[in-house]
């Protein structure tokens with residue numbers, strides 16, 4: 172079958188790879204000159220196989236009020252006269268109940284653990300190097316009360332594979348010696364030894380190269396404009412470089428998916444949630460961590476990528492405004508330099524912003540649509556790298572007429 176994949180982010184690239192392995196003739200259309208140059212470019216770098224969790228938690232409404240009006244708030248809703256934004260914000264807040272959080276959490280871990288297995292298989296088969304580390308993740312907490320509450324929450328999980336080690340700061344420093352400089356500022360940590368980290372852009376570019384070697388065609392520098400529907404099917408897609416036809420189409424444009432879909436009458440609640448990262452060169456310095464870090468009070472993650480330290484976080488609801496806010500990137504740098512004063516040269520830090528394609532329940536949308544030959548692989552939110560390989564595999568299985576290896580309840584478009 173001829174399959175067109177829309178978008179060469181980590182999600183579209185993984186889908187193209189699996190579709191090719193399933194024997195299809197695959198073309199990827201991407202407006203940038205290479206793969207993984209938008210949201211998949213400089214993310215937090217954590218493969219949260221065992222810690223993937225929805226952001227819609229019962230604590231979010233309280234956090235929004237606590238930080239209201241502050242430019243450096245971890246969650247910042249800049250509400251505009253945009254009905255899609257208000258609707259998304261209300262739908263998101265409705266997900267912030269314990270019951271809905273626990274449901275989404277279960278679905279999230281089902282996909283993240285499956286996807287982790289797929290990622291390991293792919294990197295071994297294709298010999299992909301992406302500054303990966305398998306040192307685990309330490310979640311740091313400032314007070315004993317916060318640590319106890321978080322530990323109790325994690326231990327509720329019936330499967331002990333997901334239970335972290337609760338550690339005091341002395342043990343945390345044994346796990347990650349670079350924490351010695353800020354040992355006194357935290358009460359303790361939860362250690363998740365199985366989670367990994369690495370450079371999502373390097374991974375995406377290497378996976379695209381492997382897919383290309385195996386026969387996938389990447390049409391870079393081509394902008395999609397409109398899908399051509401005919402009755403129950405999609406016939407073709409119009410681009411700035413002409414019309415492309417295929418037998419099946421995969422929507423993986425991340426935050427831009429709803430813009431094309433609504434022109435053919437499909438409404439999906441995906442909204443861009445802007446996040447930021449800073450990347451600090453660490454060469455010549457010895458104070459950067461190797462273990463990945465999650466700083467609980469400001470919701471910032473840090474990962475070591477070779478001779479660089481990446482720190483990422485914050486969520487800003489502000490439409491498709493891609494500008495980089497100095498106050499928000501400085502806030503991430505402040506937290507990082509306070510934790511690891513000897514990590515690198517702050518003046519040389521690279522600043523970046525990207526749009527997380529968020530659904531209200533923070534889970535992706537996978538599988539069929541009302542058009543018989545249009546499939547979704549989009550809305551991967553804050554955990555898209557972690558979910559990408561599993562999602563690509565699932566979508567390739569569906570298109571090939573095979574039963575996916577995981578249960579898809581909670582992940583299909585009909586839940587909205």
Ligand SMILES: Cc1cc2nc3c(=O)[nH]c(=O)nc-3n(C[C@H](O)[C@H](O)[C@H](O)COP(=O)(O)OP(=O)(O)OC[C@H]3O[C@@H](n4cnc5c(N)ncnc54)[C@H](O)[C@@H]3O)c2cc1C
Pocket residue numbers: 177178179180181182183200201202203207208209210211212213214215216217218219371393394395396423424425426427445446447448472483484524525526527528549550551552553554555556557558
């Ligand atoms: C600050 C931050 C930190 C994060 N940290 C992590 C983390 O630690 N771990 C994790 O798992 N995830 C993390 N994420 C989430 C993850 O990066 C995303 O979920 C993932 O990159 C989304 O991939 P995607 O392929 O769906 O989207 P994208 O990477 O945005 O790809 C979509 C592609 O579609 C193309 N496109 C769009 N419109 C058109 C058009 N009209 N024509 C042609 N091409 C088009 C774009 O150019 C783009 O390349 C983070 C995100 C952010 C912002």
